[in-house]
Amino acid sequence: MNRKALDDIEVIDLGQIYNGPYCSLLLSYLGADVTKVEPPHGEPLRARVDNGEPPELVMLNSNKKGITLNLKAERGKELLKELIEDADVLVENYAVGTMDRLGLGYETLNEINPELIYAHGSGFGEDGPYRQYPAMDLTIQAIGGVMDVTGFSDGPPVKAGVAVGDFMGGIHLAAGVLGALYQRERTGEGQFVEVSMHDAVYPTLMSPMAAHFNGDDVPPRTGNRHSGLAQSPYNVYETADGYIAIFGVTDDHWHSLLDVIGRSDLKDDPRFQSNVKRSKHADEVDRIVENWTRRYERDEIEEILLEAGVPCGPVKEISEVVEDPHLKDRKMINDIEHPSYGNISVPGLPIRLEDSDIPDIEPSPEKGRDNREVYRNRLGLSAEEVDELETHDVI
Amino acid sequence: MNRKALDDIEVIDLGQIYNGPYCSLLLSYLGADVTKVEPPHGEPLRARVDNGEPPELVMLNSNKKGITLNLKAERGKELLKELIEDADVLVENYAVGTMDRLGLGYETLNEINPELIYAHGSGFGEDGPYRQYPAMDLTIQAIGGVMDVTGFSDGPPVKAGVAVGDFMGGIHLAAGVLGALYQRERTGEGQFVEVSMHDAVYPTLMSPMAAHFNGDDVPPRTGNRHSGLAQSPYNVYETADGYIAIFGVTDDHWHSLLDVIGRSDLKDDPRFQSNVKRSKHADEVDRIVENWTRRYERDEIEEILLEAGVPCGPVKEISEVVEDPHLKDRKMINDIEHPSYGNISVPGLPIRLEDSDIPDIEPSPEKGRDNREVYRNRLGLSAEEVDELETHDVI
Numbered sequence: 018m019n020r021k022a023l024d025d026i027e028v029i030d031l032g033q034i035y036n037g038p039y040c041s042l043l044l045s046y047l048g049a050d051v052t053k054v055e056p057p058h059g060e061p062l063r064a065r066v067d068n069g070e071p072p073e074l075v076m077l078n079s080n081k082k083g084i085t086l087n088l089k090a091e092r093g094k095e096l097l098k099e100l101i102e103d104a105d106v107l108v109e110n111y112a113v114g115t116m117d118r119l120g121l122g123y124e125t126l127n128e129i130n131p132e133l134i135y136a137h138g139s140g141f142g143e144d145g146p147y148r149q150y151p152a153m154d155l156t157i158q159a160i161g162g163v164m165d166v167t168g169f170s171d172g173p174p175v176k177a178g179v180a181v182g183d184f185m186g187g188i189h190l191a192a193g194v195l196g197a198l199y200q201r202e203r204t205g206e207g208q209f210v211e212v213s214m215h216d217a218v219y220p221t222l223m224s225p226m227a228a229h230f231n232g233d234d235v236p237p238r239t240g241n242r243h244s245g246l247a248q249s250p251y252n253v254y255e256t257a258d259g260y261i262a263i264f265g266v267t268d269d270h271w272h273s274l275l276d277v278i279g280r281s282d283l284k285d286d287p288r289f290q291s292n293v294k295r296s297k298h299a300d301e302v303d304r305i306v307e308n309w310t311r312r313y314e315r316d317e318i319e320e321i322l323l324e325a326g327v328p329c330g331p332v333k334e335i336s337e338v339v340e341d342p343h344l345k346d347r348k349m350i351n352d353i354e355h356p357s358y359g360n361i362s363v364p365g366l367p368i369r370l371e372d373s374d375i376p377d378i379e380p381s382p383e384k385g386r387d388n389r390e391v392y393r394n395r396l397g398l399s400a401e402e403v404d405e406l407e408t409h410d411v412i
Numbered sequence: 413m414n415r416k417a418l419d420d421i422e423v424i425d426l427g428q429i430y431n432g433p434y435c436s437l438l439l440s441y442l443g444a445d446v447t448k449v450e451p452p453h454g455e456p457l458r459a460r461v462d463n464g465e466p467p468e469l470v471m472l473n474s475n476k477k478g479i480t481l482n483l484k485a486e487r488g489k490e491l492l493k494e495l496i497e498d499a500d501v502l503v504e505n506y507a508v509g510t511m512d513r514l515g516l517g518y519e520t521l522n523e524i525n526p527e528l529i530y531a532h533g534s535g536f537g538e539d540g541p542y543r544q545y546p547a548m549d550l551t552i553q554a555i556g557g558v559m560d561v562t563g564f565s566d567g568p569p570v571k572a573g574v575a576v577g578d579f580m581g582g583i584h585l586a587a588g589v590l591g592a593l594y595q596r597e598r599t600g601e602g603q604f605v606e607v608s609m610h611d612a613v614y615p616t617l618m619s620p621m622a623a624h625f626n627g628d629d630v631p632p633r634t635g636n637r638h639s640g641l642a643q644s645p646y647n648v649y650e651t652a653d654g655y656i657a658i659f660g661v662t663d664d665h666w667h668s669l670l671d672v673i674g675r676s677d678l679k680d681d682p683r684f685q686s687n688v689k690r691s692k693h694a695d696e697v698d699r700i701v702e703n704w705t706r707r708y709e710r711d712e713i714e715e716i717l718l719e720a721g722v723p724c725g726p727v728k729e730i731s732e733v734v735e736d737p738h739l740k741d742r743k744m745i746n747d748i749e750h751p752s753y754g755n756i757s758v759p760g761l762p763i764r765l766e767d768s769d770i771p772d773i774e775p776s777p778e779k780g781r782d783n784r785e786v787y788r789n790r791l792g793l794s795a796e797e798v799d800e801l802e803t804h805d806v807i
Binding site: 022023039043065071072141142145146150151153155160163167168169173175179181183184190195196199206210211213221223225227238240247251260264329336338339343347350361362364365368372 | 415417418420430434438442460461466467468471472536537539540541542545546548550551552553554555556557558559560561562563564568569570571572573574575576578579580583584585586587588590591592593594595597598599601603604605606607608610611612613614615616617618619620621622624625626632633634635636639642646648650655656657659661718723724725726727728729730731732733734736737738739741742744745756757759760762763764765766767768
């Protein structure tokens with residue numbers, strides 16, 4: 018089957034950095050025709066490298082057309098409005114109020130195209146006391162509680178190394194667009210869709226929130242242990258050549274682990290008779306386990322423990338993750354040759370719809386790559402007009 | 413306006429723990445009629461407390477009906493099939509293959525209801541070499557690279573304290589359901605939708621992947637510094653009473669910061685003339701900044717820096733986050749009185765659709781709360797039949 022879920026949808030994408038572009042990447046992979054619109058000097062991500070395409074941009078903008086457009090120029094505003102006339106969705110993640118100041122806010126665009134779904138991603142949202150705060154993933158992680166619960170009890174708060182704010186924001190925004198598209202089938206009308214990174218991160222605090230509401234006597238940061246300190250063994254253990262996470266949920270797991278590490282003698286030890294007791298003696302449990310893991314290689318341990326039915330996961334290094342055979346098999350990692358960047362792996366679509374093909378990857382556009390096609394074919398401008406727009410820095 | 417995006421949608425929710433229930437929570441908040449189906453002994457989350465409702469369950473199952481059903485009993489399977497006849501969506505996050513083994517796999521349910529959208533969340537997905545691996549958030553974070561990039565360069569890998577696997581999985585699954593609902597408007601047919609936590613987490617590695625592909629000479633873990641070590645100041649700094657994240661993107665930010673901390677003399681210091689130079693001297697930059705931050709209180713510093721236009725964010729403690737005035741203002745935090753749990757705050761909907769009301773929160777159901785309503789009104793059983801199902805542990 019060749020049809021994809023969003024085959025008939027056209028998206029104008031003003032997204033920049035991670036948040037907006039991840040939203041529109043998903044829409045594009047789901048079949049939408051996405052046109053990435055950058056200012057003539059390029060979107061902010063481009064400043065991360067001196068020449069050529071930054072890898073982040075290549076990874077987040079596959080399967081999109083690319084045009085340039087100066088939204089500060091009068092003629093640029095007009096052209097955006099013309100593009101909006103036939104579009105189904107606009108995605109943008111400028112700071113709150115930016116589009117209004119440009120005279121291109123939702124009210125204006127909705128008048129031009131009442132069926133338009135206008136999707137806005139931001140750090141803190143359109144209203145509420147923090148709405149004007151500068152928002153980056155770092156500050157969202159700080160204010161949002163992610164840092165408070167990451168790291169060790171005797172150390173400082175730590176940021177999660179993954180951009181949880183940007184990406185939780187981006188995928189929630191994509192879900193909002195999809196919900197609005199479905200609703201439009203009923204109402205015939207577009208609408209304003211809004212997601213803040215701060216809101217989107219909040220539910221991920223589930224375990225520490227539960228410990229807090231339960232009044233558990235645990236520190237906010239528990240390192241690699243269970244956030245309620247209520248499971249043991251549950252930790253990351255050093256091996257001869259790396260680290261492995263081991264998580265013994267049941268007594269059976271514990272007994273299997275003891276057999277494997279040659280400590281079956283401890284099965285009757287009263288300190289370790291139940292999860293509750295093991296959790297109270299977690300230091301001893303971890304010492305016993307790590308005493309064994311240190312003597313073997315990570316992948317060897319993984320094989321032994323999976324064979325014994327003990328849940329575990331090797332801590333893979335980033336260089337391994339980008340070559341992961343499972344992610345490649347599932348087309349989440351796609352090795353491509355980008356005409357300007359060269360060889361690189363780019364993410365695929367984590368949403369698998371049986372009735373849509375897994376998308377083939379087309380390399381992200383260089384800045385303004387599709388100016389001619391879009392401005393001539395879609396808006397009907399002449400070659401001379403396009404040249405003039407370029408000369409006057411409108412595109 | 414009272415209409416919500418999914419007002420006409422009926423969801424049968426076999427979700428458990430975090431992943432599936434977060435997906436169906438979003439669908440429910442978007443207007444769907446969601447019926448949470450638990451085994452007669454309750455879903456696994458219930459085992460986290462000895463009595464009453466666990467807070468996690470209360471936080472993730474608002475606005476759902478709750479019934480019990482034993483899918484291992486023949487009569488239980490029949491009842492599920494009857495419920496599926498009129499449903500639009502089934503959500504489940506059992507281990508891969510579980511529903512097939514129960515005789516309730518997609519093929520079977522699709523025959524009963526070809527319009528059914530069957531959504532399956534899992535750790536590693538339906539295919540690929542890891543498909544049978546036991547999957548918890550901890551092991552996904554290990555194998556998926558999250559731990560490798562979290563923590564300090566001279567310390568061990570650290571798990572993110574937020575359940576990034578469960579929640580990235582859950583929201584991508586919700587987006588998949590919404591995409592499939594939209595596609596059904598075109599095709600008239602349901603389909604199988606699948607999301608793995610492992611796939612869904614992969615794109616969040618964006619910054620460390622970019623550093624890797626660029627061949628930057630940086631460690632995988634950079635603590636609270638920029639993952640490419642390419643920005644300074646960029647760190648979490650100790651204050652007199654906590655921590656604050658400060659992120660000076662531009663030279664202007666740096667100069668404003670120097671003015672604020674009384675070190676305008678350093679504006680011309682050749683070590684700090686550009687982001688590139690400051691990044692090379694990040695230890696000195698951080699010492700200068702922290703020398704000042706240590707002398708003031710966190711919230712005082714926040715006020716001073718925001719006034720001066722320097723991006724920053726106080727590292728809020730979990731006890732503050734669950735009382736955050738901004739999140740309350742945006743209805744992301746809702747103080748409710750749960751009939752069994754008591755007073756608690758539960759998350760709202762991070763997706764704001766202008767044409768749908770922000771959902772009022774109805775407390776999560778106690779186990780089997782709506783058995784009578786659903787089995788009698790929806791399936792037409794008599795009071796005696798429902799009693800008998802209970803007696804025989806079918807519900």
